[in-house]
Amino acid sequence: MNFSLILSNILNPPVLFFFLGMLAIFVKSDLEIPAPVPKLFSLYLLFAIGFKGGVELIKSGIDQSVVLTMLAAILMACIVPLYTFFILRVRLDTYNAAAIAATYGSISAVTFITAGSFLQQLDIPSHGYMVAALALMESPAIIVGLILVNLFTREEDSDREFSWPEVLQEAFLNSSVFLLVGSLLIGVLTGEHGWEVLKPFSQDLFYGVLTFFLLDMGLVAARRIKDLEKTGVFLVSFAILIPIVNAGIGLAIAKLIGMSQGDALLFCVLCASASYIAVPAAMRLTVPEANPSLYVSTALAVTFPFNIIIGIPLYLYGINLLWR
Amino acid sequence: MNFSLILSNILNPPVLFFFLGMLAIFVKSDLEIPAPVPKLFSLYLLFAIGFKGGVELIKSGIDQSVVLTMLAAILMACIVPLYTFFILRVRLDTYNAAAIAATYGSISAVTFITAGSFLQQLDIPSHGYMVAALALMESPAIIVGLILVNLFTREEDSDREFSWPEVLQEAFLNSSVFLLVGSLLIGVLTGEHGWEVLKPFSQDLFYGVLTFFLLDMGLVAARRIKDLEKTGVFLVSFAILIPIVNAGIGLAIAKLIGMSQGDALLFCVLCASASYIAVPAAMRLTVPEANPSLYVSTALAVTFPFNIIIGIPLYLYGINLLWR
Amino acid sequence: MNFSLILSNILNPPVLFFFLGMLAIFVKSDLEIPAPVPKLFSLYLLFAIGFKGGVELIKSGIDQSVVLTMLAAILMACIVPLYTFFILRVRLDTYNAAAIAATYGSISAVTFITAGSFLQQLDIPSHGYMVAALALMESPAIIVGLILVNLFTREEDSDREFSWPEVLQEAFLNSSVFLLVGSLLIGVLTGEHGWEVLKPFSQDLFYGVLTFFLLDMGLVAARRIKDLEKTGVFLVSFAILIPIVNAGIGLAIAKLIGMSQGDALLFCVLCASASYIAVPAAMRLTVPEANPSLYVSTALAVTFPFNIIIGIPLYLYGINLLWR
């Protein structure tokens, strides 16, 4: 049953340390992970999954299912911001609606990684090339978001001046995408041999770094929770319901193109997760009219914990039902 | 003989790197471990021993000897600040006496960890639940110290206003205690399974991180040595003699309740060590009248090196004599 | 053939990540390794090679070939700054010529380490005591450089006042030399036993840390490339040709005193590499008249990448020819 899945997810060190981090804020402990450490850990995690993905990609080769998966990934990254924009527009102005839509169209690498370690724990296999899907899904939503802003604010606000080169720069060359894709390509280039020498660093430490990182994410998410008061009920419900809807669509597509169960879970998690790093930074720069605390807090304080704790086992439960 | 124990302790990489750190300051090398790294390493060490302790606790279960050990730990944490306060009162005012007493009533986790790695090297077993004793001994001394301040300064100084909730907060929810206890509980919850996946991170790196951390401790301790001039002969002798006395009392209690040799050493080290992290921070906040350089410098520049270099093998020598 | 060696060097994760770092700057990605991390990694690398070198030195013992190698190392560290000074004097003033000469007389530990991992990959053995040669070659060039400044500027500039104690301090007790030599001595003292316990930290992580560090070096080197415009063609050619010349001399000496192929490569790399850490810092303090962007940029943006990418396999190619 679903609850046993949730339980076995929660009784994982990374998820428990996430709770511990949240608890630290609630009881006002002064625990903190000092400033550049979370950044270092996130660079490490991107490097490690990128590199591993590349090595596995070159081992498995590129066949039809890889191509289909990539197309599905790009498709979802483009349509999610579109339809969420119109939902958000009901209550919010164009700027904020577009920024939040872009946030939910993009992905959260840590949610993906946590789902990966959940699969590993349950011995459900998944393909290395899913990391390529992750990489492909980071950027398109940024572009879609900006097109929406341009379309719907053209007349009223004529002095908006962002240069498309700068936008493309932000979308495709921000540090997350760059390091992930770079590591993936290096994994492809060095293959099995490079893997052998880097394994103690990039594989053995992985789980521990993830655990520590989620401890910090717990601190960060809990600190953002008080922002939710200003955010309102509409956005909070949005931040829980839309991931489920997106995961549902992802699930249908995954079934349609015949993904394995493991890959399907990762794909659903990509669809369901929201970016709280790359997209917010891009939005600050290109849509400064939007309120960062809206798009950051919903993604970080609601959607991220929801996915980590309930979403992942829930989506797997759905997959188990459908794939049987 | 004792000297061979001291030698085998000193010829350990962690202790040698501690010396190297001190040497760097004495010869004015510009070696330094940049700012958040020592903090990160101390978080790591607390996480690692807490988690391991929790896993071992759930494996061994809680029996009478565990309960006796915990009671002994709390007892020592309460009486050490009491009697040291009156010794210190001979020469110091109430504020400083209470702050130093609290410092010596609490513990130093790194001294404990170094003792643990010393035991491991000599293949002397010890129980994982000693980490729980460590956790229990951090906070009580803070409370005792503040009660002493309140008792002995009530009339003269009526505008002292610290709130007990804030004090309890500082004592029981400071980052060291919180992370240690939290990791221990997560270790208990995830047990053997969690241990398996986190082992490469939390076990294999442990010794190396400890070594690097002690290099930094050497730098820190040596920088504090010049403060000792102002501290005076009384406090310096106190900082060497009291650990021996406390270890002696600890040893007697350990024998009484039938601890194993390994556990007895760890217990002695807990009694003998002085806090230079949690307690000083709590004292700064609650007894700002006390001079931090007194309680920090004695604990850090005298007691810590003494325990690391001479104390640990000395206490083991005593245990070897008594347990034979 | 040479090209296959270059290729097998380039298709190494560390070298590829170096390229990735450079690329990040060229395409203006915002990738960066936050501030104290590179410092931590360089401390780690010095610690790890020093410690390993010490352990291997005590295993192999000190025989005639060790002594010859050390003498050769000191010799090269003294003559390289001498003759390069006179070459540089053709175009530059005394201060800059001496500072750059000192830079090229000293060594780059990371170049050495990269060469070591290249050897390991090709299964070519080398001796641990080469680390001692590395340590011996860091400082002499600083002294030689300052003697040159003193000799050639005495009359014109009478208010130069640097104290020799301060200079010797900088030369022999700067953090790089201190940590390297300290770790080496601790390796000698603890031998096989210390190695056993520290291996997961100092050996297994080594390659990964090197890879990450080279990613940062790529960022750093590429950022310096724009400085080369001001530097001029003379210095850029110097920065490529002199390493080859120095490696050639090193190769001849290595052949003369009968080093193994692996040791010969490491020795050539030491001769060919230029310091961008210890010497620049010492020069800033003792020859502030020299322009740091000249000596740092040539060493970092030209010589370092040249050695890492082309130099190492080129020198090995030469050795393969001569040793056959």
Add this chain to the structure above:
Amino acid sequence: MHPVKRIEIISDSIELGKIVESLEKAQVSSYTVIRNVGGKGIKGTMSNDLDMSRMENDYVLAICPPEQVKSVVESVRPILNRFGGICLISDAMEIRSMQCVASL
């Protein structure tokens, strides 16, 4: 451009919470904090060497209209008196930035 007051407070990190609280109490809700600042004062050197014990300093900069200074000083002074640290007030001109955040 209009005249403002720069309020600078340097104190132990452990006081930061109280200081920020007292700023907010004095209606100063915008400020900048530089953490882990080294220094030496009456209590001796607070270099990074005790970083782990949270015994370094923090630097707080708050810009406010001249008329607010008095209430800030009254609010911050007791904390500094009790725990140490230093508070400076100086003059500056601010470039009024009129930010167009849609939702604010």
Add this chain to the structure above:
Amino acid sequence: MHPVKRIEIISDSIELGKIVESLEKAQVSSYTVIRNVGGKGIKGTMSNDLDMSRMENDYVLAICPPEQVKSVVESVRPILNRFGGICLISDAMEIRSMQCVASL
């Protein structure tokens, strides 16, 4: 000693590139940057908690002769108006240091 103006700019890290550019455009080619500064402004708390998302602040200090201030302000103001942040101008005396770098 001669009078100079201290220009202080506190803003989101993502703006740093634009701000430095605008300083250079106004012929101010010497400046100091303190990165990863925490703070709270109209946009809410920017503590280190989003460090990884580059959403902290940077502090820029540029010292320049009084006559340059106007062009700096004109150059920086549009950026602050668009992206937020604060710019202060105050007076100071500089100790003229005449550095003898041989090659400059």
Add this chain to the structure above:
Amino acid sequence: MHPVKRIEIISDSIELGKIVESLEKAQVSSYTVIRNVGGKGIKGTMSNDLDMSRMENDYVLAICPPEQVKSVVESVRPILNRFGGICLISDAMEIRSMQCVASL
């Protein structure tokens, strides 16, 4: 509140020891140091990219009574002349904090 002078010194990290020494020589024994500050001056950009070579800057802030300024300037100037860096002096008011540390 009483008037004081803010002395700000920005210089290469390698000079920090000498600068602090010269402050102490001029009887200024309280100061604040912000380390690893980036910047650009005559010698070019000193961003964090050479952190490991200790070639970043440090920022020193010392508050002292007006009458001490002259001796500080005389003490610090030769160092800046030789190694580069910048020294600023400005006015401020200090909130006198009377700390009650029992043992001082």
